[in-house]
Amino acid sequence: xxxxxxxxxxxxxxxxxxxxxxxxxxxxxxxxxxxxxxxxxxxxxxxxxxxxxxxxxxxxxxxxxxxxxxxxxxxxxxxxxxxxxxxxxxxxxxxxxxxxxxxxxxxxxxxxxxxxxxxxxxxxxxxxxxxxxxxxxxxxxxxxxxxxxxxxxxxxxxxxxxxxxxxxxxxxxxxxxxxxxxxxxxxxxxxxxxxxxxxxxxxxxxxxxxxxxxxxxxxxxxxxxxxxxxxxxxxxxxxxxxxxxxxxxxxxxxxxxxxxxxxxxxxxxxxxxxxxxxxxxxxxxxxxxxxxxxxxxxxxxxxxxxxxxxxxxxxxxxxxxxxxxxxxxxxxxxxxxxxxxxxxxxxxxxxxxxxxxxxxxxxxxxxxxxxxxx
Numbered sequence: 001x002x003x004x005x006x007x008x009x010x011x012x013x014x015x016x017x018x019x020x021x022x023x024x025x026x027x028x029x030x031x032x033x034x035x036x037x038x039x040x041x042x043x044x045x046x047x048x049x050x051x052x053x054x055x056x057x058x059x060x061x062x063x064x065x066x067x068x069x070x071x072x073x074x075x076x077x078x079x080x081x082x083x084x085x086x087x088x089x090x091x092x093x094x095x096x097x098x099x100x101x102x103x104x105x106x107x108x109x110x111x112x113x114x115x116x117x118x119x120x121x122x123x124x125x126x127x128x129x130x131x132x133x134x135x136x137x138x139x140x141x142x143x144x145x146x147x148x149x150x151x152x153x154x155x156x157x158x159x160x161x162x163x164x165x166x167x168x169x170x171x172x173x174x175x176x177x178x179x180x181x182x183x184x185x186x187x188x189x190x191x192x193x194x195x196x197x198x199x200x201x202x203x204x205x206x207x208x209x210x211x212x213x214x215x216x217x218x219x220x221x222x223x224x225x226x227x228x229x230x231x232x233x234x235x236x237x238x239x240x241x242x243x244x245x246x247x248x249x250x251x252x253x254x255x256x257x258x259x260x261x262x263x264x265x266x267x268x269x270x271x272x273x274x275x276x277x278x279x280x281x282x283x284x285x286x287x288x289x290x291x292x293x294x295x296x297x298x299x300x301x302x303x304x305x306x307x308x309x310x311x312x313x314x315x316x317x318x319x320x321x322x323x324x325x326x327x328x329x330x331x332x333x334x335x336x337x338x339x340x341x342x343x344x345x346x347x348x349x350x351x352x353x354x355x356x357x358x359x360x361x362x363x364x365x366x367x368x369x370x371x372x373x374x
Contacts, residue, residue, distance in 0.1 A: 027069065028057030030099060030106040038135035039101045043148055045129035047095060048157060050105055052118050052125055057106040059099060069115040083116040088315070090287040090352030095126040102134065102144055139165065154196035160204075160226045167230050174233065174257065175199050181258050203257060204229060206264040210253070233257070279325055280332050281361075284340060285354040286318040292349025293317060299347050305339060316354075320344075332357065 034040070055069075086093060096110025105127070107114055117125050133148045134141040142165050150160070150168040154175060162168060179195030208225050211217065211232070220228055237257040254260050288296050293311065300306050300320060308321035326335040340353055 028104070028106070030057050030059045033057065033101055033104075033106070034099075034132060037101055037132075037141070039132035041133040041135065041148075043131045043133060043152060045100065045131050045151070046157065048127060048129050049124045050098060050127045050129070052114065052122060054103060055098065055105045055107065055114055055125075057104070058111055059106050059108045069111070069118050077112075080112050080116055083112050084120060087116055087120055087122075095128050098127045098129055100129050100131040102140075105129075153192065155193040156196050156200055158200055161224045162226050162230065163222070163224055164227065167227070170230050170234050170238070171204075173238070174203070177257065178203065202261045202264065207233060207253070207260070279323060280335060281358060282322045282324070282336050283356045283358070284318075284320040284322060284344060285316040285356065286320060286344070287351040287353075288317045289349040289351065290317075296347055296349050300344070303343060305343075 083093070093113055096113050097108040098105040098110075099108055100106075108130070110127075114125060131148060133145055135145075143162060146165065146168045147160070147162065150171065151157070153172065160171070175192065175196050178199045179190050179192060182195055182198065183190045208229050211225060211228050216228055217223070217225060232253065236253055236255055237260075254263060286296075297309050297311065297318065300309050300318075305322050305324055306320055307323050308319075310319040311317065312319050322336075322339065324335050324339055326332060336355055336357065340355055344350060344353060
């Protein structure tokens with residue numbers, strides 16, 4: 001009996017030790033990765049929303065957490081518990097500060113906030129980013145440096161990713177052409193940053209949306225949306241060598257970039273291409289100040305896009321059903337984000353919101369099954 005008990009205890013100790021070794025494994029060491037990539041050229045990237053899954057290490061406290069940003073000691077600290085409580089209550093916390101090397105992020109300030117967000121199951125976090133551009137002469141690093149230079153020259157924060165060297169030069173040529181066009185039509189000076197923002201909003205994103213809607217990415221495995229944009233636009237607009245991508249796409253892509261921009265602007269204001277318009281249903285979970293709850297409900301109910309409002313008990317205060325419509329050029333996420341930010345979040349007394357987009361739905365009494373966002 002004593003031997004059996006001893007064996008049981010030994011097995012439990014070995015299992016605990018194995019589990020403990022997994023828990024004690026630290027996140028990635030920023031300084032080692034920085035040295036390995038030769039990433040010392042710093043570029044300010046401002047405020048961005050960063051997926052928590054891409055935050056893989058810490059600059060100064062990597063030995064205090066495991067790879068999932070859990071405290072090695074097991075029990076959470078009082079500070080971590082206070083931050084988790086603040087997050088549950090929807091309080092606004094300052095953005096964390098991160099270093100970026102390629103597609104991975106390392107915590108400079110905000111380890112507890114990131115640990116709390118990960119443990120609460122959040123998907124992303126607001127962060128101030130400093131990108132450290134790798135200097136080692138690999139193909140991957142050459143592309144990353146070109147992307148960093150493109151971001152510096154244009155001021156664009158959008159994630160435009162190429163898989164070939166030299167492709168960002170084609171985009172810069174388009175932006176410069178568009179800058180001259182804007183300056184001529186407005187009879188005023190236009191800087192590169194302004195032209196880049198307008199190019200991204202009225203030319204790049206519309207064509208990428210058409211590429212996405214047509215399902216062209218399935219025919220180009222291993223390539224990015226930006227790659228396909230560069231390929232189509234280069235041959236269509238810069239070299240005058242059109243390609244046949246399908247009847248509908250050929251009709252939407254004239255052989256002049258500014259003509260395409262005009263066509264897309266007209267499309268947004270007309271009822272053309274109804275097959276590419278859709279209805280979006282979303283549910284917004286809201287935490288509000290109690291003294292403003294009924295006034296907020298009244299203001300929300302005045303918005304034609306809102307079909308239902310429910311005051312509920314539990315972790316949230318209001319449940320709102322929103323029905324929106326998007327055109328050919330705008331994604332579901334963009335339409336929903338703009339509506340929530342500009343129409344809901346600005347109402348006095350609204351603390352926090354969380355948006356849910358149904359993927360597949362069945363509604364009793366409805367003429368057909370309803371789907372949510374893509």
